Amino acid sequence: MKLSRLGEFGLIERVRRIAPTSRDVRLGIGDDAAWVRAKTDTFLVTADLLIEGVHFNLDWTSLFDLGYKTLAVNLSDIAAMGGTPAYVVISLGIPRRFRSTQIEDFYKGIRSLASEHKVAVVGGDTSVADCLIISACLMGHAPYQPITRSGAEVTNDIYVTGTLGDSALGFELLKNKPAGMRKDLASQLITRHHKPTPRVAVGSLLARERLATAMIDVSDGLLQDLGHIAEASGIGATVWEERLPISRAYHQLEEKHGRRYALTGGEDYELLFCARRSDRRRIEKLQGQTKVPIARIGTCVSADEGILVLGRSGEPVSFPAGGHDHFKKQPVVRNT
């Protein structure tokens, strides 16, 4: 049904029926505010704003995937603190041309990931807009001391979960569809782009075991996010290019750009963290426990050494500047 016929309150009612809830929600969608249980004496809050034409393009992304990814990127932020996600609030600016089924698909995408993590949608706001605007605010519990960006120390190891560069390479393939490309491999990467896996369990275990000294999720690109840890912790970092974990699909399709996407491509939503050298065996054990690959990719050095990528023979590797700054660069559509 067209939104102009259904109306704002009709839409809210449909959303209320789809939106996942939990037994910790005392009062969900439909009042002036949601009312929820605080299960720990502190909590974590993160927010993301996604705008059509800036962060995503509806020609490339389904509303379902967009819902999935909206939640995923926020879950990833809570994961990067070692927290347990719990409640999300979603505000939407919706163009008049939209049909209610599109918004329902968006919430179904959210629900598909929310149920896995026992996250409840507890409220939000709705408005007309010229383009689709998605604003999410996720709250999580903090059963363990959260891991910030600022605790890394010189001689710490640097680790990353999963594989890097898949999302950025997948996005490239999505836009350009080069001829002769193996579709099965491309499709794996594109799925990684549309449906990143937030590493909530790994983040939580790292906090519980007090293993990570500093942590961030890789949203802006490995080097930029490592830069955030380095700056907050007052350290430098050396990364071994050879150790960067890449997927089989990335390996087979990467020829042109080598490790560039793994170093500077964004939106992998893997966890990047530092840990003491003495904890190497415990990190390996954690990898076995969670079945999530964890690669040791570098070491923390003193701040004046900056951030350096070393090639196979130990030579410094130069790489094109990457990462993302909303205001400094020209508008480029990312497909969040």
Next chain:
Amino acid sequence: MKLSRLGEFGLIERVRRIAPTSRDVRLGIGDDAAWVRAKTDTFLVTADLLIEGVHFNLDWTSLFDLGYKTLAVNLSDIAAMGGTPAYVVISLGIPRRFRSTQIEDFYKGIRSLASEHKVAVVGGDTSVADCLIISACLMGHAPYQPITRSGAEVTNDIYVTGTLGDSALGFELLKNKPAGMRKDLASQLITRHHKPTPRVAVGSLLARERLATAMIDVSDGLLQDLGHIAEASGIGATVWEERLPISRAYHQLEEKHGRRYALTGGEDYELLFCARRSDRRRIEKLQGQTKVPIARIGTCVSADEGILVLGRSGEPVSFPAGGHDHFKKQPVVRNT
């Protein structure tokens, strides 16, 4: 400085310096998530999305006032539950033409109201956008049982705080500036439009004393918001037009529209609540305590009587349909 020169991270740093904080914030702006204290075992969450050209127009509103109002409307939602506001997250979509001082003014507006209510800005997200987009998510504590929309009962009295219609009439004057209008009076109404007073103390006392059976804030217009209480509570309502509290300025400038703005104009952010007849004296006492006028404007009747406005001699008064539905109506620029 132009945002294109300052960059996203430069802007975040400036915002961090202006944004108010509190001793309950363990970790504020600058990490993957904020980390804050939960002082009660439940908490309240509300969100608002404000879009340039839909909710506000920068020709009529300063960035400072816009910041103030962004926080005010969210505080009002927490007030309407009887909660205590604590932490706010602000996401902004910012056009490239903006200068950083404009965004700083916006946060100064937030700060001016935040400090009064001991609210901390703990995070958010920033993006480029074609128009200014403001998304706020406010969390509050719930020291008392929250007051929902659904507890009103037949024979309950209906009350409203402050005065009604000032904001909508003020907005009208802001747009049309009629000749010969008394500027001092107009300016009072326009200020009420730009800087509504969230009734946090009254809401909290009503919850503490368990005096309100149902409550909502008047954001969409008295009749529409009363309709929300009526629907959620399964009641009808009779309102006496003569009893609607209007300001001196409204009274002197209202000639053309009578009580229309008081009945259907939105954005007053007063509290509308129901209470038992036996509690009339306690409500009067509360009025004395808080120094906020509280007017008894009607009574709860059975659902089948609907919502009726009665004139001076008890005759039903008809009024033009009002209130606000984002999708059903043609786009009308409201000024937040």
